[in-house]
Amino acid sequence: MKKLIAYCGLDCEKCDARKATLDNDNALREEVARLWSELNGVEITPEMINCEGCRLDGVKTPFCDSLCPIRQCALGKALETCGDCEGMNGCPTVGMVISNNAEAFGNLNNK
Numbered sequence: 001m002k003k004l005i006a007y008c009g010l011d012c013e014k015c016d017a018r019k020a021t022l023d024n025d026n027a028l029r030e031e032v033a034r035l036w037s038e039l040n041g042v043e044i045t046p047e048m049i050n051c052e053g054c055r056l057d058g059v060k061t062p063f064c065d066s067l068c069p070i071r072q073c074a075l076g077k078a079l080e081t082c083g084d085c086e087g088m089n090g091c092p093t094v095g096m097v098i099s100n101n102a103e104a105f106g107n108l109n110n111k
Contacts, residue, residue, distance in 0.1 A: 009104030
């Protein structure tokens, strides 16, 4: 599976946090921080917007690094992605993403 597909199936290549990190784009970091703060109801600062990819070595946002329940579950089970988990289709954890994102679901089913 492509290394830039996150544990949940989202494509890290399309993530604005990753783009801001790779391009060292502070304006994009500010935009992402503002949007994610609004969407999540918590303060996210531009300094937190640094990520190279969920499954890659390197920097990650604080959420992706240690707070994401999907990533923590997959790491704990030593899975490449949730697509390798027998319980994926009924899982409420990854279901938060794949029930609303057909592309992520498809990425996890295309091994």
